[in-house]
Amino acid sequence: MKLRKVSQLFDTLDPSPFRETDLALQAEDYIVDRALEFSDRVPIEIVIYLPPDELRKTHVSDIAAAVRYYFGLRSHAVSRELSGLFKTGRLSLVVGMVILFICLLLGWVFAQRMTEGPFSRVLSESFLILGWVAIWKPSEIFLYAWPPVAARRKLFDRLSRATVLLDEDDTVSPTAEGANG
Template sequence: MSHASTAAPTGRIELKLQKASQLFHTLDPSPFRESDLAREAEEYIVNWALELPKTVPIEIVIHLPWDEFSQSSASDIAGAIKGYFAHKADAMSSEMRELFKTGRLAALVALIVLSFCLVSAWLIGSTLKEGPLSQILQESFVIFGWVAIWHPSNIFLYSWPPLARRRKLLRRLAQATVTVDGDAPNPA
């Protein structure tokens, strides 16, 4: 694979391949339109897309030797790349839905635990005489209650934004213009 174009405003990512099969997972028996991209090809495209300005459309250009190039396979390759990234974006949406479902359940459990701990700390403070044991128990319940809400807080504050950014990038790649061209044959 070659390098991406340095003209960042165009949003162009270029790959120079020896064979079209370099793009796809070699153990996947599916036709191009349904094949998974090779891990290296996906990483290459995604890493270059991350470097591009977020406001420009992305163009992916695949250069193949003339003997590997044909119009029918070019449209199959373009469709496979766009379809692959669309599928990955949909999978990311599912992952985010599952994360929020987990977060809602964790928040419910955490609020119950926090409520129990705060009431327990209050009961200990009002029933036991003032002293180190009473204070240790009260503080322990309060700390445990606040620790219980850490996980849902983490989900709703920090875990989903990276997934949303990744999904947005994958959607941009699914909407990219994909061009496959054949390098002119060398004269003999």
């Protein structure tokens, strides 16, 4: 990542101390996008190129610690998100299974008690459909929703352990803006 100043790496509106400050959204997106290009087995190395005068003013350990700390916080936040998703899934599953049971029971009762005809058949099938719809959300959570969240957590965890290096870049012009890639 090529920067004109170290301050471009961090969110200037975040009042936290330097090592605890958020990364700028563009910097986070750039780092995450590049990290996604690599296999899970490859260790991540983040190289930040700065002009010589800016590099002399910068402490490598402070920048590296701040970047790793930020991604550690992101990993922890996504872990909480995943825990909340599973908690919602468990609660939805219990509620959905109860509703499914009640609907199947009511459908069976209406099918047994009512005379054979289109109305009783529609009512019985409607209860069956309602019951299956009730377990739609937990099925979605446990089958499809959690893997992308877990993958994001794994990526942030890898980024929190990344090697962060600062290097000199003579090609960055004084008028360059943002992360040039």
